[in-house]
Amino acid sequence: MSEAQAKALHQSPDPGRWLDDHGDYLFKYAVFRLRDDTAAEDAVQETFLAALKAYEKFEGRGSERTWLVGILKHKIIDHFRRTQREAPIGEEFEEGPEHADFFARVDEWKGHWTNEHAPTEWHATPAELVERSDFWKVFGDCLSPLPQRTASAFTLREVDGLKSEEICEILSISVSNLWVMLHRARLHLRNCLELNWFKRED
Amino acid sequence: MKTYDKAKHAIRFYLLRRLPTCQQTVEKISQSMERPLTLRERISLKLHLWICSWCQWYMEHLQLIRDAARARADKAPDLLTGATLSDEARERIRHKLSNQS
Numbered sequence: 084m085s086e087a088q089a090k091a092l093h094q095s096p097d098p099g100r101w102l103d104d105h106g107d108y109l110f111k112y113a114v115f116r117l118r119d120d121t122a123a124e125d126a127v128q129e130t131f132l133a134a135l136k137a138y139e140k141f142e143g144r145g146s147e148r149t150w151l152v153g154i155l156k157h158k159i160i161d162h163f164r165r166t167q168r169e170a171p172i173g174e175e176f177e178e179g180p181e182h183a184d185f186f187a188r189v190d191e192w193k194g195h196w197t198n199e200h201a202p203t204e205w206h207a208t209p210a211e212l213v214e215r216s217d218f219w220k221v222f223g224d225c226l227s228p229l230p231q232r233t234a235s236a237f238t239l240r241e242v243d244g245l246k247s248e249e250i251c252e253i254l255s256i257s258v259s260n261l262w263v264m265l266h267r268a269r270l271h272l273r274n275c276l277e278l279n280w281f282k283r284e285d
Numbered sequence: 286m287k288t289y290d291k292a293k294h295a296i297r298f299y300l301l302r303r304l305p306t307c308q309q310t311v312e313k314i315s316q317s318m319e320r321p322l323t324l325r326e327r328i329s330l331k332l333h334l335w336i337c338s339w340c341q342w343y344m345e346h347l348q349l350i351r352d353a354a355r356a357r358a359d360k361a362p363d364l365l366t367g368a369t370l371s372d373e374a375r376e377r378i379r380h381k382l383s384n385q386s
Binding site for chain 2: 098099102106107110111114115116120124127128131132135183185186192193194195196201202203204205207208209210212213219222241242243244247261262265266269270272273276277
């Protein structure tokens, strides 16, 4: 193969091969964050289409997969932004369950944990949990009942580690709204994981 | 030892009566993951955690959830089994891409 041929081969994008090489990888990346097969498929498709348009900018610099994941990240954020626009913040802003019942003691210790909801010891490490697909199934199921915006905020913060200001911009909410949403998501998720995962292990 | 336990119990009781409740504390714990707490907030949180293993566990659990979720997010595409692109979706995307290129 001549140098010119090699160059030509290198420069023409091959979306069919992208799909074979990276399709599943990108889908798994997206579905963990979006928790919705259709939305994840759409994000993967949009990523390849955008990659096709922007191929000249890539020019084979660095890893193809890293480049594609970079585009996918933007597509996922676009998805969160879009769902936010479809359900704009209303008067009756739903931030998720308050779970005041967790602290509704009837004795003189009102405001402290009730016996049924008090946390117990977990005995787990992140390294163990990372490997357990069944744990992440429970994790996803526990996030599902939360309002869309609350679950999105939680994912952007705890999974992707975005800064507060970035999340507020994406979801068009104030920082104090975000903090209330994160607090309620954590309270709900921790309890749900304890009931459906950690207690089961005993 | 018995005197020590008694004293500890008395201090616990005294503090629990005067410190923020668990309900107020868990909100502070969540905020401590978002912003630096003020000195006053840090002191009352520390004291509460000293006497309340429930809230201590609560804080550990939130950190564990964060650490595990971020570790999983970094590794997810290689680890997840079962969840792959469906044949229908794959064909749909392939078709779309061949129309574009």
